[in-house]
Each structure stands twice: as structure tokens, then as C-alpha cells.
Amino acid sequence: MFSSFQTDLCIESLLAVFQKYAGKDGNTCSLSKTDFLSFMSTERAAFTKNQKDSSVLDLMKKKQELDINCDGMLDSQEFLNLIGGMAVACHDALSPPQKCI
Numbered sequence: 001m002f003s004s005f006q007t008d009l010c011i012e013s014l015l016a017v018f019q020k021y022a023g024k025d026g027n028t029c030s031l032s033k034t035d036f037l038s039f040m041s042t043e044r045a046a047f048t049k050n051q052k053d054s055s056v057l058d059l060m061k062k063k064q065e066l067d068i069n070c071d072g073m074l075d076s077q078e079f080l081n082l083i084g085g086m087a088v089a090c091h092d093a094l095s096p097p098q099k100c101i
């Protein structure tokens with residue numbers, strides 16, 4: 001079972017990754033398109049490499065569900081929503097289907 005300490009480390013790690021990529025264009029509070037593409041090609045290289053359609057990253061960035069405030073950038077909340085969505089997709093792909101009671 002995971003402890004809250006491990007959860008704290010995971011949160012700190014996710015925020016460190018966001019801060020690593022945010023601000024390359026001067027705005028340290030959000031990821032620009034360039035920052036986002038850099039993050040995806042480095043941190044999510046296997047995902048990026050396995051896409052049959054090279055425009056998938058542009059489509060991901062433009063989706064209103066991802067860019068909640070429609071400013072063309074990803075702030076920390078939007079970034080964490082993306083990571084959460086990826087985690088759910090991985091969990092669903094690796095876990096046998098179960099009925100929720």
C-alpha cells in the first residue's frame with residue numbers, strides 16, 4: 001500500500017517537471033506550445049514516437065478540454081489534468097475490466 005509520503009513525492013515530482021518545462025518563453029506559470037512539445041517529446045517520448053499521426057500533439061494542445069481557459073497555454077492545473085488523464089488511460093489499459101459497485 002502506498003503511504004502519503006510516496007504521494008507527496010509524486011506531487012513534488014510532477015510539479016518539478018512542470019517547472020522544468022514552463023517558462024522557456026519567459027512565462028514561468030504556464031507551458032507554451034513549444035514548452036508542451038518539448039515536454040511531450042522528452043518526458044513522453046515513447047507516446048510521442050508511437051503516434052501514427054504527427055499532428056496528434058497539436059490536436060492535444062488545442063483541445064478545449066485540455067486548455068480549459070482557452071489562452072493557448074497550459075497552466076499547472078491544466079498540466080495536472082493532462083497527467084491525470086494519462087494515468088487513468090494507463091490504468092484502464094493495464095487493469096482487467098471491473099464493475100464498480
